[in-house]
Amino acid sequence: MPGKLKVKIVAGRHLPVMDRASDLTDAFVEVKFGNTTFKTDVYLKSLNPQWNSEWFKFEVDDEDLQDEPLQITVLDHDTYSANDAIGKVYIDIDPLLYSEAATVISGWFPIYDTIHGIRGEINVVVKVDLFNDLNRFRQSSCGVKFFCTTSIPKCYRAVIIHGFVEELVVNEDPEYQWIDRIRTPRASNEARQRLISLMSGELQRKIGLKVLEMRGNAVVGYLQCFDLEGESGLVVRAIGTACTLDKLSSPAAFLPACNSPSKEMKESPLVHPPSHGCRSTHNSPIHTATGSRLTQNFSVSVPTLIYTGMGSGSAGKEGGPFKALLRQQTQSALEQRGGSPHRFCRRREFPFFTLTAFPPGFLVHVGGVVSARSVKLLDRIHNPDEPETRDAWWAEIRQEIKSHAKALGCHAVVGYSESTSICEEVCILSASGTAAVLNPRFLQDGTVEGCLEQRLEENLPTRCGFCHIPYDELNMPFPAHLTYCYNCRKQKVPDVLFTTIDLPTDATVIGKGCLIQARLCRLKKKAQAEANATAISNLLPFMEYEVHTQLMNKLKLKGMNALFGLRIQITVGENMLMGLASATGVYLAALPTPGGIQIAGKTPNDGSYEQHISHMQKKINDTIAKNKELYEISPPEISEEIIGSPIPEPRQRSRLLRSQSESSDEVTELDLSHGKKDAFVLEIDDTDAMEDVHSLLTDVPPPSGFYSCNTEIMPGINNWTSEIQMFTSVRVIRLSSLNLTNQALNKNFNDLCENLLKSLYFKLRSMIPCCLCHVNFTVSLPEDELIQVTVTAVAITFDKNQALQTTKTHVEKSLQRASTDNEELLQFPLELCSDSLSSHPLPPAKEHLESASSNSGIPAAQRATSVDYSSFADRCSSWIELIKLKAQTIRRGSIKTTVTVEKASPVGDGNFRNRSAPPCANSTVGVVKMTPLSFIPGAKITKYLGIINMFFIRETTSLREEGGVSGFLHAFIAEVFAMVRAHVAALGGNAVVSYIMKQCVFMENPNKNQAQCLINVSGDAVVFVRESDLEVVSTQQPTANCQSSCTEGEVTT
């Protein structure tokens, strides 16, 4: 499918003065694609040149179209000496390669120079004409859509979720080539930028090919990363989840016709329609497995912990082509032992999903977090075309993750991500995810068939279903403490649940959530090569253990019982290791009430000491009580009596412990392993432990009106208003090298993070009440005594008064939820969920499109008025929210009166969107919103324009003049934002969602007055329409049908 790329250079503005004599510039432009270059005329003596060039046409292969960026260079013409470069613009033309996205790129782009930053702007128009070519052996994958969003994009429907795709490409880093010694820093930076752009293009194309091979048409949760391995090269790797997506607005989505997807993608006839076999196979509900499963000693939450303990002995050299292959953890012996490793289709080696949020019914059970790390020594990549070494490394890690998951009785891993930390020649590879059991309805045939057979059709998945243990209780491989689910009383649940995914939309949460972080530093001796790697390997298990303990303690201190969005980052530096775990704690209604934290002293019979202990204990208890109040955690205790189930064990146990704590002698007998009890005992046997307890209590809650979480949305807050503020904050501290102890280091690191958060709260105080969402901390150790913390998050305001402001996203969510909602109502232990509804339970496996039937929704909504607010405030508020939303949904659906009720919601919604959405939100011209979330509050995403993936280098040799390191980096980050916004605007978009700053590598040399920074960002360019704009249309057409539900919606609020 070769194509013709057409470029027109229109004008420039705000150009820098290049000729000191005249204070003007004689600018011209070079347009380069591949090996072809065109030039515009020189526009003499102007800082605002009007070139208005002809169309420059490049005839190229689509392979090149995907790989190469369009390179535009603005120069100053000089008759006597060489022309001076003003700056460059790289334009990724990938979004033009599939018809659904942008059709033209047109707009003002900042002209960027790696030494001077942004220097004026240039107006460019880019178009692509593609020719159809049915060559089966093509190397391109035009037409495959890429999304950074880690959920099914808002205006699409997942027909099939195929699974994991990964690829990596390697190359020499231009910065380390011999030629770098003789070329200018600018040339070197530009070579690097260009190479990375090229490599990511190639990577994306290769991933696209794999997707086509799997017969998918899109990659969701696409995460691309760079490993700057220094001397040994440059690795660009990416993972994602291959899917077959249908555009919701397209009526074809509901026809089982095979040609529906290809209609949508005219240039990619090879994209196959979904194979419809999968639909018919899974009409039966799936539920927990019993029977003989793998038995392995895993703790529920962090199986790695156990692994690290076991595996430590095997850390050492392994053979092979590597210089040294040190592994922190054993190659899991599971495959040989229990499970059958080849249960999964060979075609899809790893049943991993990079998604963190799922269509309703997709997630059946969640086992817990699985993670694996390995320490490698980097070696020069000898042959860039054969990146086998790196491939093998990752394959190994993935294998391990897979077996961990299997040991938890899970056949899949969701919320999967990979990362690296490099220091000199040592590299830590990490992978983590959440072991889960999935509903195979969405997966392509064969993937999970094996597991299915074992499953019994015991029960319908409910909203608590995902909490239920996937592993076998009788044959439980590790000392986890199980109770009956507090929601359905039928299945077993663990006492705590750790996951890397977002909170499922149908989960019942009590109160609000909060950001929980565990922070840890460990000193390490400076060492070389293998000794260094061994030292790191030895430290890792302890770090993981401690991070886990901290998380557990803090979770208990908050009175919560589950963590979502857990991300543990281990960073390696010259002389230390840093661990930072972030997660969002919540209280899941289905899980038991967490016990308190018990403090125990080691030295008995010392009065003052005991007094001290009891004082501490009181403080902890007070904190827990305070937190419960703060986060509005008040679980409905009566539910136990209503159901009449036995009082769960943990309560007794916690009481028992409390009584024991009086005599310190007995305390020592307590088993310290996490799983066995829910009351946590902290032993204070030395000053270290004392410090730990202190640090627990020093975490200051955010000021009132502020909430924070690292997941997409804050559990317990629904009424977002439309004001958002995305930001990046960077801090670097220098440690005094004199008294470096673990303790001092921990304190410094802790203070750094806490102060950073405090600063954020202060800066954003004008937005109160607001919530910091998707708080993403990244730690790096750029030098011996430097710690760098980078935070990106979005602050979203919300309406404190719970006003009737249901955002579009909620409507969508309620759409998705529709099927499970009805069941939620059934499970709700209140009289209002009574007989009439339970008479027609909705099987979860039935097409969710049809399940949003308004006939069951409306009565439910009406019933809502009878809820007694005061007694069940927590639960009801969120529940009412759902009903309110549903009312909204129904109203929306009923607009299209000609459509039958069954089809109403998605079809009506989609068409509605088409009819009412203006092609582009004119009211917000110029403003481009950025958010790390997959949605925009108060707005509806109408179109995905393509992926934004940009890499910039900035260097300075006049650091002081640019305001020091802070001034330099501040300006650079602002420039990066500007360039992202400009690209989005040029694509015709008005927002970037799922924005992420994947890398921010900062190096300074103040003595030489130099600094350099590399930043890599990505996201999805979208068009959104304000909800208020849509609302106008919807209220214009009230129908008799929706009347009741409309009023209902108002009443319930």
Place this chain on the structure above:
Amino acid sequence: MTSELDIFVGNTTLIDEDVYRLWLDGYSVTDAVALRVRSGILEQTGATAAVLQSDTMDHYRTFHMLERLLHAPPKLLHQLIFQIPPSRQALLIERYYAFDEAFVREVLGKKLSKGTKKDLDDISTKTGITLKSCRRQFDNFKRVFKVVEEMRGSLVDNIQQHFLLSDRLARDYAAIVFFANNRFETGKKKLQYLSFGDFAFCAELMIQNWTLGAVDSQMDDMDMDLDKEFLQDLKELKVLVADKDLLDLHKSLVCTALRGKLGVFSEMEANFKNLSRGLVNVAAKLTHNKDVRDLFVDLVEKFVEPCRSDHWPLSDVRFFLNQYSASVHSLDGFRHQTLWDRYMGTLRGCLLRLYHD
């Protein structure tokens, strides 16, 4: 543990109005932090001094980066680096170009050159405005002056177009530019009682009536320069005081009309010739640049002070000036009625404004 680097960058640039004011007022970060602490912000928000320090630094850095753009406000609107809502942009610009009354009185009518810049130190000491702020205000005056100096068309419109200022502020700048261009003396001790507003009022009247643009807006005109031809013609008015008959007739016309209406009639009658001589001589002298500069000094000396020493109430001054200008129309021997109206119309407005304590 020392903080090496500490930054916050929002997709929408955060602007703290209070910190902006402190920055504009030329306070150092340390002083600004101290002032903020004193405002009680720590108690309100529960923040620590370190947080405040970091926040202030951050805002200062942002303002520093914005300053380059504020020098050419249209650039601020079109630039892509900082995403700022339009209302905030307007606020940034308006505040940046706002000036202190005390400062403007010191430099009004002075040449906006480097020589004067050296005097900023003294002005800073005298007015208590920080040197930094003085420098910003001075540079603003100079920048606006430079940009509109050679431009055609309405001065206010030009300023508004190139600096995106509010109407009020643009008018003030027009006055400043006009005064600087004509180098009117405003610093004499006699003139100290006059406010910037008084001068700005006069400037506006003069721009409207005495410049080239006042006669023909199509012309290759500039609002900044007084109409040379008009100033030349003003010599013709001398006849009003030089010709004794004309002067007497003028006096009798005014006295007849005002008899019984003026509280200070006798003083007026006694002083008429002096006052008229003063006003007409001011006009006749305007051909020389030096005398143009002294216009306000002359007006105060020749008219405001004599009246004030006789305790004329403002209403009487108004009656007198009205009658004084109108009576000239009844002087048969006087041929320069239009010229007189153009001169006296403006002067009457100015004098009434200047006449206060």
